[in-house]
Amino acid sequence: xxxxxxxxxxxxxxxxxxxxxxxxxxxxxxxxxxxxxxxxxxxxxxxxxxxxxxxxxxxxxxxxxxxxxxxxxxxxxxxxxxxxxxxxxxxxxxxxxxxxxxxxxxxxxxxxxxxxxxxxxxxxxxxxxxxxxxxxxxxxxxxxxxxxxxxxxxxxxxxxxxxxxxxxxxxxxxxxxxxxxxxxxxxxxxxxxxxxxxxxxxxxxxxxxxxxxxxxxxxxxxxxxxxxxxxxxxxxxxxxxxxxxxxxx
Amino acid sequence: xxxxxxxxxxxxxxxxxxxxxxxxxxxxxxxxxxxxxxxxxxxxxxxxxxxxxxxxxxxxxxxxxxxxxxxxxxxxxxxxxxxxxxxxxxxxxxxxxxxxxxxxxxxxxxxxxxxxxxxxxxxxxxxxxxxxxxxxxxxxxxxxxxxxxxxxxxxxxxxxxxxxxxxxxxxxxxxxxxxxxxxxxxxxxxxxxxxxxxxxxxxxxxxxxxxxxxxxxxxxxxxxxxxxxxxxxxxxxxxxxxxxxxxxx
DNA sequence: CGACATGTTGAACCTCATCAACCGACGTGG
DNA sequence: CCACGTCGGTTGATGAGGTTCAACATGTCG
Numbered sequence: 001x002x003x004x005x006x007x008x009x010x011x012x013x014x015x016x017x018x019x020x021x022x023x024x025x026x027x028x029x030x031x032x033x034x035x036x037x038x039x040x041x042x043x044x045x046x047x048x049x050x051x052x053x054x055x056x057x058x059x060x061x062x063x064x065x066x067x068x069x070x071x072x073x074x075x076x077x078x079x080x081x082x083x084x085x086x087x088x089x090x091x092x093x094x095x096x097x098x099x100x101x102x103x104x105x106x107x108x109x110x111x112x113x114x115x116x117x118x119x120x121x122x123x124x125x126x127x128x129x130x131x132x133x134x135x136x137x138x139x140x141x142x143x144x145x146x147x148x149x150x151x152x153x154x155x156x157x158x159x160x161x162x163x164x165x166x167x168x169x170x171x172x173x174x175x176x177x178x179x180x181x182x183x184x185x186x187x188x189x190x191x192x193x194x195x196x197x198x199x200x201x202x203x204x205x206x207x208x209x210x211x212x213x214x215x216x217x218x219x220x221x222x223x224x225x226x227x228x229x230x231x232x233x234x235x236x237x238x239x240x241x242x243x244x245x246x247x248x249x
Numbered sequence: 250x251x252x253x254x255x256x257x258x259x260x261x262x263x264x265x266x267x268x269x270x271x272x273x274x275x276x277x278x279x280x281x282x283x284x285x286x287x288x289x290x291x292x293x294x295x296x297x298x299x300x301x302x303x304x305x306x307x308x309x310x311x312x313x314x315x316x317x318x319x320x321x322x323x324x325x326x327x328x329x330x331x332x333x334x335x336x337x338x339x340x341x342x343x344x345x346x347x348x349x350x351x352x353x354x355x356x357x358x359x360x361x362x363x364x365x366x367x368x369x370x371x372x373x374x375x376x377x378x379x380x381x382x383x384x385x386x387x388x389x390x391x392x393x394x395x396x397x398x399x400x401x402x403x404x405x406x407x408x409x410x411x412x413x414x415x416x417x418x419x420x421x422x423x424x425x426x427x428x429x430x431x432x433x434x435x436x437x438x439x440x441x442x443x444x445x446x447x448x449x450x451x452x453x454x455x456x457x458x459x460x461x462x463x464x465x466x467x468x469x470x471x472x473x474x475x476x477x478x479x480x481x482x483x484x485x486x487x488x489x490x491x492x493x494x495x496x497x498x
Numbered sequence: 499c500g501a502c503a504t505g506t507t508g509a510a511c512c513t514c515a516t517c518a519a520c521c522g523a524c525g526t527g528g
Numbered sequence: 529c530c531a532c533g534t535c536g537g538t539t540g541a542t543g544a545g546g547t548t549c550a551a552c553a554t555g556t557c558g
Contacts, residue, residue, distance in 0.1 A: 039479055042529055073399045075491050081402040083395035096385055096390075101392055128377050135384040139392060143343075143350055145394040146332035150322045152401035153330045153451025157514065178529060202513055206301025226537060242324050406546065443505060456546055475505065476552090497499055 009195070012036055017113070022089035023063040024137065027129040037127075045106040050110035051092070052104040060114045061093035067110030068191040071102040072199065082200040085191070085232040093117075093158065095124070099166055108191050152202045154241060160201040161211040165221060169231045186234055190227045217241075256301030262286055266362070271338035272312040273386065286373075288368040295383040300341070309363045310342035317440040320351040321448065333394065333412055334440070336420070342366075345375070357440050379416040401451045404491060405422075409450040410460040411489035412468060418480045418485040435483055439476045467484040 006022040008136070014020055014037045025036055044067070047049055047110065051069060052058045086092060094100035115123075124131050132211060151163055172188035192224045198205045220237050222230040231237055263269055263286045273286055274360055291314070294300055300318060301307045318335040332351065334343060341361065342348035364372075373380050400412055423438035439446070441456045450457065464470045469486050471479040 025289045034447075071395075072397065075399065075403060077491070078315050079403045081399040094388065096388060102395070104487065128380075131377075131384065132379065135380065135387065138384065139343065139345060142387060142391045142394060144396065145391060146351070149332045149398055149401055150324065150330040152398055154324060154328045197551075199402075205537080206516085206539085207514060210514095242326070242333065453547060454505080455507085455548085459546095461507075 003223060006178070009083070010034045013042075016227070017065070018115075019063060019065055019089040023113075024091050024133045026064070027133045028127060032127055032166045033101065033143060035123055036115065037140050039115050043112050043114050045110040045112070047106055047109060049103070049110075051106060051112070052100055052102070054099070054101055054103045057098055057117075058093055058100045059117055060119065061091070061095070061120045062112040062114040063109040064088055064092060065113050066084065068107040069104050069110055070107045070192070070200075071104050073102060078200045081202065084141065085200070089120070091134065094135065107196060150243075157201075157203055157207050157211055157213070158240060159242045160203060161197075161208060162215065162220075162237055163227065164188065164201060165231070165244065166237050166241040167228075169234060169237065185230050185232050186228045187228070190229060194226075237244075253421070256480065261435070262291075263281070266314070267336040268312060268314055268362075273361075273379060273382045274312070275339050276382045276463055277376060282375055285364065287365050288372070290363050292361050293358040294361070296355055296358060298355045298359075299350055300355060300359070300361070303348070303350055303352045306347055306366075307342055308350045308366055310340070310344070310366065310369045311361040311363040313337055313339045313341060314360040314362050317356040318359055319356045319441070319449075320353050320355050321352060321443060329448045330451065331445065332397075334449070336411055338432050340383065344370070344383060356445060399492075406450075406452055406456050406460050407463070407489060408491045409452060410446075410457060411464065411469075412492065413446060413450060414464070414478065414480065415490040416484050417478075418483060418486065434479050434481050436477070436479045439478060443475075 007220065014025065014033050017023075017025075020026065020221045028036065041073070045063075045067075054073070063225060064086050066088060069092060070082050070088075071084040071086065072080050072149060074080045085107070086104075091102060094102075151160055155163065168188050168190070169186040172186045186230045191202065194208050196205075201208065210222070212221075215228045215237075216223050220231070220233045224230065251301075263274065263282050266272075266274075269275065274282060277285065291313075294316075303322070313335050315337060318339075318341060318364075319331050320333040321329050321331045322336065334356070335353075341353060362378070373383075378443070392497045398410055404412065418435040419435050420436045439451065443457050447454045447457045461470075461472070464486075465472050469482045470490065471481060473479065
């Protein structure tokens with residue numbers, strides 16, 4: 001509110017930040033955070049708004065504060081594949097490369113904490129802890145990318161859709177209202193349209209729709225509107241997703 | 250040959266190493282390399298030999314000195330997906346995680362330069378440059394994994410096989426005998442069996458075989474035995490692979 | 499030479515893509 | 529206020545691409 005450059009004020013935004021400790025900034029001590037706080041800037045994006053393109057140089061890095069971003073790649077003839085979804089404390093941007101190879105778009109309304117490219121890279125050089133944290137995050141992203149390769153290459157349409165919903169159901173149980181200890185029926189909003197889900201799962205809109213109705217009629221999930229989903233039968237959703245029960249050989 | 254612990258001898262193996270400068274060790278100065286040289290140990294693996302499993306803790310990290318390793322993931326019912334291939338200067342192992350989530354197997358005869366897990370992790374802490382190099386490599390791996398997601402999710406069998414062969418053809422032009430400047434006809438050995446190729450491309454053995462014969466009969470590639478491939482028509486192979494010509498909009 | 503692994507080829511089948519119609523929600527303008 | 533177009537989603541009919549099952553070819557090793 002005031003223009004004072006007093007130390008505690010320089011930290012204000014970060015201290016109030018909802019993702020302060022989960023995001024990459026989490027490793028930084030208060031003193032170090034000041035640097036990031038100074039260069040950071042909040043920005044919001046509407047649904048469908050492009051955040052980064054794959055042709056020209058990305059001018060910033062960012063933390064996702066709220067909302068969902070889809071990372072996509074497109075073939076010359078227009079076929080598209082979503083190669084990753086970014087949720088709340090995730091980091092956006094490809095370090096150490098002039099042009100990031102993906103195309104990032106807001107899947108829902110998105111709030112970002114942005115850092116200008118050059119400033120962030122110099123902060124990165126100064127604080128090895130920050131780079132380390134980013135490294136760990138990248139390793140996790142690599143793991144999930146490879147997990148998804150199994151889905152794309154080897155799972156059936158049924159399993160693909162079940163896996164996707166199962167993933168979101170798991171998320172909703174973790175991040176969902178913490179005052180509800182046992183969640184009997186995981187419930188969540190689909191952050192993607194049918195078209196996006198299709199591009200994420202390597203399917204068509206129609207197959208996605210059919211598989212969802214199938215899950216609905218068998219009673220594994222419940223639809224309330226097109227985007228709101230409840231999972232009364234979490235266990236069988238997991239089984240349909242494959243992958244679970246790490247082999248009962 | 251001798252047991253002298255003289256400095257230059259401690260460096261002997263690394264100095265003679267074929268991948269000394271391309272591998273992650275490349276960032277280390279001579280003095281620093283001594284540490285790695287002391288803990289490293291050469292090991293060879295036969296075709297089909299398991300290098301790391303996905304259930305128990307990996308006891309070492311390694312650089313690939315020669316040969317090809319396949320990283321795979323398997324579903325409970327046996328369906329398999331190869332999620333990455335490791336070639337000559339690549340690094341093997343998942344840092345900062347107790348159990349690596351993949352299953353690594355020698356696709357050809359493989360020679361590794363192995364580092365015991367704990368020793369390597371302490372070297373990693375001492376030399377931030379080494380971690381940085383590993384980070385960059387991981388980012389590249391993430392890029393290729395996502396590239397492969399497009400292939401798995403959106404390309405046809407024809408395009409998948411063409412992409413795979415195109416990839417190897419490009420590699421052979423880069424790493425191939427450096428005394429031949431212009432390679433008119435890229436030529437290489439397939440490091441994978443048909444079954445492995447199928448698991449890499451998310452197809453069946455039969456489809457892979459059929460697509461390869463199709464490419465052979467159209468004259469885009471030539472087969473000399475089952476594993477040896479020549480690519481007289483590199484350009485159309487690239488076109489069939491899709492992805493090329495980054496959009497002529 | 500026979501056994502086994504790897505690769506090829508053929509035929510039938512099935513999953514999923516394609517094409518098309520329809521529905522409901524929403525927003526706009528006459 | 530209602531007709532209209534649009535957009536996202538669902539459902540149906542049809543067919544192609546890829547899997548499955550099966551037979552056969554080829555090569556290798558004891």
